[in-house]
Amino acid sequence: MQPISRECLVCGTENALGIKARFFETTTKELIALFTLHHQHQSYPGIAHGGISATVLDEVIGRAIMIDHDHQTFGMTLDLQVRYRKPVPLDVELKVVGRIDSAKGRLFEGSGELYLPDGSVAVEAHGKYMKRRIDQITVADFTDTSWVLPEGEVPATIVI
């Protein structure tokens, strides 16, 4: 399970409007986010806002670079392309799977998909990112005060 940043919109436990996603690394170096969207994330009635879906996909790809950098390097988004295939419902558990597709120097590219409970893909994204070390994007005491492992069990398996 990856750590979370307390005030982050996607992962934070102390963001009242937050999505409170949890992140699990796979043996194949993919990253899976588990989360549920609610009324505060709505666009049309009963449907999640597309920007929220893009936000979670962005975070998963931006976090996937942590896997090969001892959790000390993150992605700063340069460009994000999103394709919306199906509406994303509220109040059901959703999954995003992301990965790094290529990396060269301080830049990398990654992709991800948002899966509905029936296993179908609702949203796809592809992004370009710049690697940033944790000390380049946080204040001095960040890892002592705001970067924590969330509560809860790590599932033995996650079925997409």
Ligand SMILES: CCCCCCCCCCCC(=O)SCCNC(=O)CCNC(=O)[C@H](O)C(C)(C)COP(=O)(O)OP(=O)(O)OC[C@H]1O[C@@H](n2cnc3c(N)ncnc32)[C@H](O)[C@@H]1OP(=O)(O)O
């Ligand atoms: C800790 C808890 C976390 C916990 C939470 C973890 C969250 C993870 C996910 C969060 C993701 C986000 O939302 S990140 C937030 C949204 N993104 C941002 O705010 C980024 C804003 N942009 C910037 O600050 C700046 O552009 C930087 C610092 C990223 C880069 O500036 P710079 O250092 O001056 O870079 P620059 O010379 O312009 O460009 C460097 C290289 O990038 C390329 N490049 C630049 N822009 C682009 C672009 N749009 N598309 C393609 N490529 C580009 C250039 O061609 C160049 O390639 P070459 O010549 O080197 O080949």
